[in-house]
Amino acid sequence: MADRHDYVALEWLKGEIAETLRQARHAxxxxxxxxxxxxxxxxxxxxxxxxHGSLQMIEFYGAALLxxxxxxxxxxxQQNRVSHPVESEQLLIQAMSQLPLYLERIHSARRDLPLVVLPLLNDLRSARGESLLSETSLFAPQLVVVPALDEEELARRNTPELPGLLRKLRQTLQAALAGLMREQGVQTQLGYMAKVFARLEQLCEDAPLGPLWRISSALVETMLNGNxxxxxALRSLLKDADKELKRLAEQGVAGINQxxxxxxxxxxLFYIAKSDSLAPKMLDLKDQYALADALPGNDVVNEERARMAGPDRDAMRSVIVALCEGLVRVKERLDVFVRGDRQHVSELNALLPPLRQIADTLAVLGFGQPRKVIIDQLSVVLGLAQGQREPSDGALMDVAGALLYVESTLAGMAGNNEQSSREESRLPTTDLTQIHQLVIREARNVLQQAKDVILDYIDGEWDRQRLDPLCALIVQVRGALAMIPLARAASLLAACNEYIQEHLLVDETRPTGVQLDCLADTITGIEYYLERMLEDHEALGDQVLDMAQQSLARLGYTPAADTLEVPLLDEIITQDELLELDDRKALVSPTQTIAQVLASPMSAVNPPARNVPTSLLPPSPDEEAVDEELREVFLEEADEVLDALREYLPRWFASLGSGGHWDSTALTEVRRAFHTLKGSGRMVRALILSELAWSVENLLNRVLEGDVLPGLEVQQLMGEVLALLPSVIRDFADDAQCQRNDVDLLAARAHALANGLEAPSLSVADSHAPGEVLDPQLLEIFxxxxxxxxxxxxxxxxxxxxSASPSISDAVLRALHTLKGSAHMAGVLPIAELASPLDQLVREYKANLIDIGAPELD
Known part of the structure; x- marks a missing residue:
């Protein structure tokens, strides 16, 4: 298509278009x-x-669309139809500056690629309240029409097992989707999805619905491979595929013809086209749907966007002027020291903060060589200030010469601006707004890199080596923000850096979901704050930073009052500090725990529900709200699980009286049902339900392994659980879940039966009977x-x-929670009953950021 464009006409017109747009900007x-x-x-x-008319005339439609x-x-x-006039006017200026650059790229690259300017197009549309364009709106694959199957073939595929199979496949897909939405065990969930889509691909082979499952299967496989x-966005598409599976389950075999x-x-297919995977299935799909012609490669679009996204010369000149002015102030301070008696070398400490800020800003802007020179001088000045080097004329002149070299190098990077010499009044010597916007924009880019490092750490099975670049990225952004200055945001990042160095980089245990959420919320909050500053540099972002600081506080860290005085060189962990941290880790309790012995359900990600009225207890701020759509999916899944239990549990009971063998298929389905309730319940914080489901699943695992016989006690327990489940599910649906004695008793009976102990009764006295004997091995571990x-x-x-006002630490929280759960499982009920209210108390204090007082300590 490129050879259809008239590039000669573009060569004639692009200069005139640039001049016309310059006049439009002036107006x-x-x-x-x-x-x-x-x-x-x-x-x-x-x-x-x-x-616009000129570009339409020469048929460069991407540029014409812009x-x-x-x-x-x-x-x-002009008609006053925008809600944010100032933002809209700034956006117009930006777009008028970008269009000539885009025309230059069209002319040099010989292709008009609207995808390159799609973000700018959407910004322009959003400013006037229009719906956004998507990359798929410019994406036109050659879709394949598959003819419908005839009645004979439909009848052949309509087996008696098909409805049950489709229902199981959908349950598996829904559970995997729920796991993806909670970002828990992503690789495992994708593996389940791949199996579901592969089975559906077989069921719908050569049918009109078949392409959906083939494409979905390929997409999930490429997600598994990290593409x-x-x-x-991907989860939304997979949920749409789930809706098609739901339709198929409802319509039966006739649904595969739709x-x-x-x-x-x-x-x-758009995501298939964007993937660089060389898997045979991916390559076949790209050929079948002609995806190479429908969408250019990622490398092409990314390269073009990178060329378009770079700062223009005017903005770069402004930043360089600010940096040079900072260097001049450093040289003036150095000159005062040189001309003095040089007795108080500690005065050179005053040069360190501005030099660090300059070095960090150079790093954010990508000026590697000047930054290296500044870093070298930082080491020299630090040595002079600490008395490690003599403040001789030669040493001081070397520092001054290096600073002068950086200043002249920076001035040469921007070059001359001929237009600015003609219009001196148009560009102030120091345009602070432009400086702030450029630095903030680059800071956001580096923060995104930091988030990518954390995601890579999670996807990489918690490999701490993948976190190596993280601190350097955080420090870069912190220094740049401190220079603008955005001191509070910089101090929050400094505290984030402390948490990363003191925990993520050294702790042997992987961080909990809550800890990662708090870290992500802090970084995302700062990122959103910077986004608001880009839109309006006068905007008040204290509320956003307050939320970020609250997330940081839940990690046990608070920002320093004055980050400018914190030496960045000291943020590197010394060898002695590492040894000290190793000593701390040696104090951790033994790795063998009762939770491991009994496959305990207790988890920091899934705390038990609180035994208080929900009207008196606000949601814990350390747990994000459960997505409403995820709740609906879970409740629908729970209803289906209840149906399965009502079908298979009676079948299993009936088979128990038929001799030495029972219906293993029915038992497997029952166990799978409770496993689903446990896993999905934890994802949506259906805490009471998931704890009950776990206790029953644990018991059924022992039955399947042959360790426990399904006698009358087991059957009676299962019947009572089935009768109670609807009300527990209803409590969750009504946002009324709370600790229930009936659920606690059933869970305790299930755990006792699983461990071969006598099931506790309703009588508290009986549960403490002197004659009751606990498992000695279990008791010793406990x-x-x-x-x-x-x-x-x-x-x-x-x-x-x-301490005047001690706060609850995560270690105290874990200790009480685990002690309570372990006591319950070991059958040491007096300790369990004592630890439960304490666990509840500290959770309330921790959740609401309340310092504990003397009465509570007593």
């Missing part, structure tokens, strides 16, 4: 200075309209573990006595 500037000057805005609109969106937004500004991350919606296939938890609590109490 817009006049309107911005005087909003009552309607003639200026009309002139701007007329000039942009001319550009010009059209500029014209539409200019018209909306795509678990994003909301193809999937074209937009769904198109959206899925005793060792409990002593470790009690030591943790004792250390906390000792430290709390010396």
């Amino acid at each position: 817009l500037d006049e309107f911005i200075e005087d909003p009552a000057n309607g003639a200026a805005m009309a002139e701007c609109l007329n000039l942009v309209h001319q550009v 010009a059209e969106e500029i014209e539409q937004l200019a018209l909306a500004v 795509f991350t678990n994003s909301p 193809p999937a919606p074209e937009e769904l296939l198109k959206s899925l 005793r060792q573990e409990a002593l470790g938890h009690l030591n943790t609590l004792s250390r906390f109490l000792d430290n709390a006595e010396q």
